[in-house]
């Protein structure tokens with residue numbers, strides 16, 4: 001069954017701090033493109049010939065190689081849009097402790113997240129590491145999948161590809177980063193933390 005793109009129109013009209021409707025609409029269109037491609041790949045994979053897979057080129061092999069781009073492009077954009085807010089929510093004391101226990105302090109997490117976003121040209125993910133039982137930042141170096149940590153649970157996704165901010169900020173990436181990090185929807189993020197057993 002085809003995957004349907006989620007509707008994030010509730011963010012329009014100033015509900016995503018620092019992001020105009022034009023910027024958001026352009027980003028929604030890009031996100032829907034990933035959903036379309038994911039459905040296309042899924043449909044083609046269902047019927048693809050699996051008898052001659054090949055590292056250099058084969059239709060099945062190439063579909064499998066490109067599938068993570070469409071899959072993560074879909075899922076990470078959904079997590080990103082879900083996490084955006086207007087700054088009206090705040091992290092609880094428990095959430096601040098959960099983050100602080102991993103990064104040293106809540107402010108240290110903010111500083112490291114800003115540094116990650118300014119270091120890369122794409123995604124930075126806040127992840128829960130099941131081995132250390134701590135939150136860690138993961139700078140994804142390529143597209144949506146190259147450099148993604150294993151055995152972690154993504155808690156929050158932050159999009160720093162230029163399409164996410166250029167309409168509103170041009171080269172002023174740091175201002176965009178400041179806006180989204182101070183506008184996060186902490187109700188959504190807190191529920192994600194509870195999924196990995198955080199006692200908030």
Ligand SMILES: [Fe+2]
Pocket residue numbers: 027030077159161163164
């Ligand atoms: Fe994006």
